[in-house]
Amino acid sequence: MTTASDPVIVAKDIRKRYGDIIAANGISFEVHRGEVFGMLGPNGAGKTTTVEILEGMREADSGDAVINGVNVKDDPTAVKAMIGVQLQQNAFFDKLKLSEIVDLYAKLYLAKVDPVEILSRVGLDHRKKAKYAELSGGQKQRLSIAVALVNDPAVLFLDEPTTGLDPQARRQLWELVKNIQKNGATIVLTTHYMEEAEELCDRIAVVEHGEIIALDTPDALIDQLLATGFKPEKRVREATLDDVFLNLTGRDLRD
């Protein structure tokens, strides 16, 4: 039996190699219920490989991934039924309307949902009759989050959800993720935007060459760095260029 205090995700010494490339070299961590857990790292560090092993999309060479008490190795189908997944490259049937896509995916989980309600959660209810191919980049990402929510998942995996989005769309997605967390979901998120990690994540793991080289809260990681006597090269100003851009172009979403 699992209890509320048990970790929802346990990754233990996960290893995976593709030929000469070591994608995961003994990755271990735990994620607790209701937490937003970030995995940070440059491209090719092994974030996606690790996440896809947790999702049951890839098999690890060795090690264990346990979601909600179920070992992915033993029953990947049961794990897939419990989780919601946004892949790094998402694609849906381009000839279907958004409400039909949500409805279809809900049926794949044998879940009863109101497609329009799910779409309204990601702010796409006004586009329910649009076809997938007609959506903007930000709308596509929001749809893929809507589809990931159809089975009321215990864990939501978001793999680089804001890559390629403009600042407005990115900020709107952050609000969306915060709202989903408020409703009690556990979220695992990969990103290479530090600002995004700082804004959303309760704890972050920094991944490099298939290993976790740091794991703590964002504040603690910054404090640790400052304790070494680190001084930023540039004087920190009160606003960033991101703020300038948003101030000039407005915070409203364009689509």
Place this chain on the structure above:
Amino acid sequence: MKIYLALTVASLKMYFRNKQGLFWALFFPLLIMIIFGIMNFDRYNSPDVGVYDGANNDASRLLIQALRGSDEQELLNVTVSSLEDIHDELEFGSSRAAIEIPANYGASGQFAEIKVTYDERFPQERAVVSTILGQVTDAVFKEIAQVPDEYRVENAIGISESIVVGQGQGFKAWLIPGIAAMAIMQTGLFTVVFTLVRFKSQGVLRRLKATPIGASHFLAGQLTTKAIVVVLQTYVLVIVGALVLGVSVGNGRIGAWFDLTILALLGGALFIALGLAVSGWAKNEETAAPIANIITMPMMFLSGVFFPLSVMPDWLTRWSQYLPLTYLADGMRAITVEGASITTLGSELVGLGVWIVISFAIATKLFRWE
């Protein structure tokens, strides 16, 4: 079951929203059928005639040879067979005249009466056959006339003509089932290849892999869609073709539609499996398209879709008779044109069955999800 239904319904919606798919399934084959149908190839062929050789002697063989004409100029396309066959062929098949050579033909001192029956609906062919027959018997008579005088009068050849109204429907009727078979091949191969390869290269299939459903559910939904499309398409093509070109289907036998459905499903299964094999192998549309064309293009012309295998050289038909589309087109033609029942189609069913097994074996070997 519920999941499978949901996937089938979704995939049907996608299919009918895809205008390109509808074009290849219906408009393209209809266009070809109408173009070839109005061209009336019947006119340019030397007419088919059936000959019953009741005498079977040197004189009768000489007559048949004369009717055939020379290698340089074929007069009539003569098939020699039984009395019953030549009349069946005249009434239901492509034959335009049935010629009966009497047993006493060529026997000395006897009057031999050749009976000819024509199809009322083809006056042009009737005139051609009648003229040729008259000239040939004339010439043969003259040859015989060179023998001594005492035979000259009695040793005569007479021709009696009669007419039936045939049920056979010529090239137009022949064309429709061939085009319908070709359309099954196009739908099975091209729509399967293009949807699956696109879904694969876009990552749609990968996203489905992240759900608890098995790949087989998705595939079953896709295949059911295509099977439904193939059957509907066959109905539309045969009905529209029959209406536009004015021919009957299976001599009006209702069971012909059931038989056609079975054949369409068998043909569909065969070409869908080939489509799966190609989409399993190909990484994207650019590699898939040429492969699908290499498979379908030769069959379009070698399987007797637009013109009969009999116009092809023997060394080619020796191979092309075993092509999957040949079996399908021959089977559908037997049902719609000759009014045959599916239970009489031995070699066609066996041929289709063997090809289905081969195709599915290749498909399961080659199919990949990513």
